[in-house]
Amino acid sequence: MAENFKTKVIINPHSANRSTRRQWPGIAEGIKRSIGDFDWEFTTGPNTAPELTRNALREGYEMVVGVGGDGTNNEIINGFFEADLAINPEAVYGMICRGTGSDLIRTLGIPRDPGEAARILAGKRTRRIDLGRLSFRDHRGREARRYFINIASFGIGGEVDARVNQTTKAFGGWISFLYGSVRANFAYKNKSVDIELDGDSLGTRKIFNSAIANGQYFGGGMRVAPQARMDDGLFDIVIMGDLSFLESVRMARLIYKGDHVNLPKIESFRGKKLSATSEQRVLLDVDGEQPGILPASLEIIPGAIRIKV
Numbered sequence: 411m412a413e414n415f416k417t418k419v420i421i422n423p424h425s426a427n428r429s430t431r432r433q434w435p436g437i438a439e440g441i442k443r444s445i446g447d448f449d450w451e452f453t454t455g456p457n458t459a460p461e462l463t464r465n466a467l468r469e470g471y472e473m474v475v476g477v478g479g480d481g482t483n484n485e486i487i488n489g490f491f492e493a494d495l496a497i498n499p500e501a502v503y504g505m506i507c508r509g510t511g512s513d514l515i516r517t518l519g520i521p522r523d524p525g526e527a528a529r530i531l532a533g534k535r536t537r538r539i540d541l542g543r544l545s546f547r548d549h550r551g552r553e554a555r556r557y558f559i560n561i562a563s564f565g566i567g568g569e570v571d572a573r574v575n576q577t578t579k580a581f582g583g584w585i586s587f588l589y590g591s592v593r594a595n596f597a598y599k600n601k602s603v604d605i606e607l608d609g610d611s612l613g614t615r616k617i618f619n620s621a622i623a624n625g626q627y628f629g630g631g632m633r634v635a636p637q638a639r640m641d642d643g644l645f646d647i648v649i650m651g652d653l654s655f656l657e658s659v660r661m662a663r664l665i666y667k668g669d670h671v672n673l674p675k676i677e678s679f680r681g682k683k684l685s686a687t688s689e690q691r692v693l694l695d696v697d698g699e700q701p702g703i704l705p706a707s708l709e710i711i712p713g714a715i716r717i718k719v
Contacts, residue, residue: 414532415473415502415718418466419450420459420486422478425508430477433524437477437506440528448475453482463489464497473502473718475531477524479509480560484697487541487559490715494543494555504531504718510574510630511698514560517625517640518717531718539640541714542624546694546706558697559715561628561635564686564704565601565619565650566658568693569594570629571700595659600652601692603704606685607647616652622684622708623648626668628698636668643712644680651675683709 419441423431430437431452441448449471453459463474463486476486483505490496490503506527507515514520521527541557548554573593603620605612621628623635623646638646653661653675664670671678686692687705694702 413534414445415534416471417445417448417473417475417504417531418469418471419448419475419477420462420466420482421450421452422459422476422482422508423452425478425482426510430508433508434477437508437524437528440525441475441506441531444528444530444532453478453485457485459485460489464492467497467501472498472500473504473531475504475506475718477506477508479507480511480514480698482509483514483559484556484699487715488557491557496714500716502536502716502718509698511628513627513629513631513698514625516627516631517560517638518719520719535719536716537641537719538713538716540624540643541711542622542645542708543711544694544696544706544708546702546704548702554702556696556701557711557714558624560625560697561621561623561695562697562706562708563619563621563628563634563695564603564692564706565617566594566598567619567621567629567695568700568703569598571695571698572693595655601688601690603686603688603692605649607679607681608683612679615649618650618653618658620650620686621648624710628695629665632662632665633668634665634670636671641713643710644682645684645708645710647679647681647684649677649679651677683707 476482506524507522544556600616600618603617604614621634623638626635626638635646661670685707692704
């Protein structure tokens with residue numbers, strides 16, 4: 411067997427509509443076939459994965475593998491850091507997808523099948539990618555900070571998250587996000603947001619949504635930033651302007667294909683740091699979770715983490 415990393419696997423047993431706990435023995439067998447012996451632990455609730463990750467890295471594990479969805483990925487990635495410093499800059503993150511949206515693995519080319527994804531964990535080939543770092547307000551009005559690996563957005567994205575995460579995901583990612591999007595669209599009113607990019611003001615924009623992208627996909631397969639690369643040291647920023655309800659519905663089909671970027675009311679930028687403020691209540695979407703509201707500041711951290719490929 412090829413030399414492998416010393417590995418700790420962290421599993422969200424409630425992922426995949428609570429089926430992961432039941433299917434874990436089969437997933438574990440696939441991992442063992444790939445890398446041999448490893449240690450593992452279930453999360454016990456929301457926001458427990460970061461501390462499990464920090465403990466694993468302090469104990470000398472070289473690779474942490476997440477078994478869950480995009481939200482689990484986000485929690486574990488945050489556990490690689492403490493007080494804005496990497497606990498072990500050489501530590502590796504691997505992933506086995508058990509989520510609703512499964513957006514991150516689309517950009518990285520990681521198979522959705524757990525057995526095929528487990529095979530990628532073998533050996534020591536890795537790739538460095540960028541992360542985003544976000545400062546924002548939580549729902550109690552307190553200042554908060556969080557890393558993200560895929561995409562953060564504000565506008566309709568946060569509204570969709572709030573609805574998707576309150577409903578069953580039994581019908582899978584695409585249907586869940588479509589249902590959440592339709593519900594959110596009926597209630598949502600476009601927001602006036604002041605945006606600054608790399609120190610230059612973009613002025614006040616009336617927006618439907620703004621995506622600050624490290625990866626290409628969000629919302630259960632929407633290719634919102636088709637040119638985004640996860641190792642170029644830049645965000646791809648896609649601002650969807652003052653869309654009407656009918657315009658947003660027509661655009662939905664195009665976003666899944668990535669064919670929306672040249673349409674009227676769509677603006678694309680690249681940059682390293684974006685700040686956004688609003689006098690209205692504007693919800694954030696961070697790797698498929700809804701942690702808070704504007705104001706927010708987002709910056710790219712080049713080559714911040716090694717991932718298993």
